[in-house]
Amino acid sequence: MATSPHDWLNEHGDYLYRFALARLRDPHQAEDVVQETLLAAIQNQSYEGKSAPRTWLTGILKHKIIDLMRKQIREQPTENLGEDISADLPDEPGMEEFFAEDGHWSDKPQSWAQPDGELEQKQFLLILQSCMDRLPAKLAALFTLRDIQEEDNEKICKDLAITSTNAWVMLYRARMGLRKCLEIHWMGR
Amino acid sequence: MLSCQQASQLISQSLDRHLSLRERISLRLHLAVCDFCRRFNQQLNQMLAVVRVQRQQIEHDEHIHLPDDVKQRIADAIDTGRR
Numbered sequence: 001m002a003t004s005p006h007d008w009l010n011e012h013g014d015y016l017y018r019f020a021l022a023r024l025r026d027p028h029q030a031e032d033v034v035q036e037t038l039l040a041a042i043q044n045q046s047y048e049g050k051s052a053p054r055t056w057l058t059g060i061l062k063h064k065i066i067d068l069m070r071k072q073i074r075e076q077p078t079e080n081l082g083e084d085i086s087a088d089l090p091d092e093p094g095m096e097e098f099f100a101e102d103g104h105w106s107d108k109p110q111s112w113a114q115p116d117g118e119l120e121q122k123q124f125l126l127i128l129q130s131c132m133d134r135l136p137a138k139l140a141a142l143f144t145l146r147d148i149q150e151e152d153n154e155k156i157c158k159d160l161a162i163t164s165t166n167a168w169v170m171l172y173r174a175r176m177g178l179r180k181c182l183e184i185h186w187m188g189r
Numbered sequence: 190m191l192s193c194q195q196a197s198q199l200i201s202q203s204l205d206r207h208l209s210l211r212e213r214i215s216l217r218l219h220l221a222v223c224d225f226c227r228r229f230n231q232q233l234n235q236m237l238a239v240v241r242v243q244r245q246q247i248e249h250d251e252h253i254h255l256p257d258d259v260k261q262r263i264a265d266a267i268d269t270g271r272r
Contacts, residue, residue, distance in 0.1 A: 005267045009260065017255040022247035034255065039270050085210045093206065103192025109228045122218045125243060146205065147237055148244055164206070172201040179232055 005042050005052060009084050012054050013038075016061055023148050024067055025129065033068060037061040065149065069141040073160060098176060110183055124186060131181035141176035146171055191219040201235065201238045 016037060020030035025039075037060045100106040115124040135143060142160075145151045146167070157164050191199070196219045204229065220227050233262055247253065255263075 001220060006264060009263055010269065013255045013260055013263070014253070018248050018250060018253050021253065022225060022244040031255070031259045035259075035266055038263060042267065042270055094269070098197075099192075099194040105193045105225050108225050109232060111228065121211055121251040125239060130242075132240075149240075150193060168202050168205055171205060172198055173202050175236075177234055179229070179236055181234060183232075188267075 002067065005038060008053060009038055012057055015054060016057060016064070019058060019061060020065065025132070029068065033064045036064050040064070059177050060148070062151075066145065066151070066156075069145050070160050072136050072141040075137075076188060078143055079174060088154065098180070107180070109179075110187060112186060123189065124182075127185045127189070128178070128182055134181060135174055135177060139170055139177065142167060142170045143174040145176070147175075152177065191215050193219075193223060196220070196223065200226070200230050204237075208209055225235055 013034065016034045017030055020033045021027060024030050024033070037057060040060055041057060098107050099103065115121045127162050132140065132143070140158070145160075146153065153167060155163065156162075157167050160167075162170075196216060199208060199216045202208065203216070222228065
């Protein structure tokens with residue numbers, strides 16, 4: 001079984017890159033986490049042959065992605081949306097534009113035309129991606145871990161040192177914002 | 190009776206935690222009478238499904254390779270790291 005770091009790179013580099021790119025969507029970030037993963041793999045020397053090298057490397061890569069998202073959350077300038085992560089759920093700052101004071105939709109979800117055929121599905125996806133790019137970094141980090149990587153919610157809270165209430169609030173904002181952005185650009189295309 | 194704002198929060202949270210029986214019942218009652226929240230729920234799920242399909246497509250896209258220059262850079266870093 002190939003267990004030298006160069007073999008890991010040659011045999012699993014493309015796979016690890018696709019894995020990272022599928023989650024981070026930024027090629028440079030994806031390249032960097034793959035490099036960090038392989039370097040960490042050498043340093044830890046914890047490979048004991050218990051699992052396939054690819055499974056082991058993918059586990060390290062997942063952690064590197066979490067580390068990157070943690071950094072993204074910490075480094076975001078505080079004046080941005082999602083700053084007030086200690087906010088309680090009931091009166092959600094930043095969400096006023098979606099709801100009237102009585103809690104009814106002020107900005108009612110519109111009926112969407114379903115993406116029909118390959119071309120429209122592609123268009124839908126492109127709009128969704130550009131909306132994801134516009135999310136504030138903190139919200140994008142949570143969304144990446146929870147809704148793209150499908151990481152366990154408790155694990156996310158532990159790794160990012162946030163409470164579950166904070167996580168729910170941030171995920172709610174991310175999803176609300178994305179849905180709205182998608183609606184505006186999909187309907188207005 | 191839940192407000193739409195509360196209903197939308199529960200819909201989102203139901204993706205992240207188990208709602209209590211009481212929350213599930215009030216949400217179901219709300220959705221039974223509220224077209225907008227039903228639409229919200231459906232669109233949210235559609236959006237997240239598209240996100241996941243896209244993730245899987247990139248993961249399995251054999252045309253995507255680690256660029257050669259990056260591969261070389263990493264190979265060099267491996268050698269440096271081992272020294």
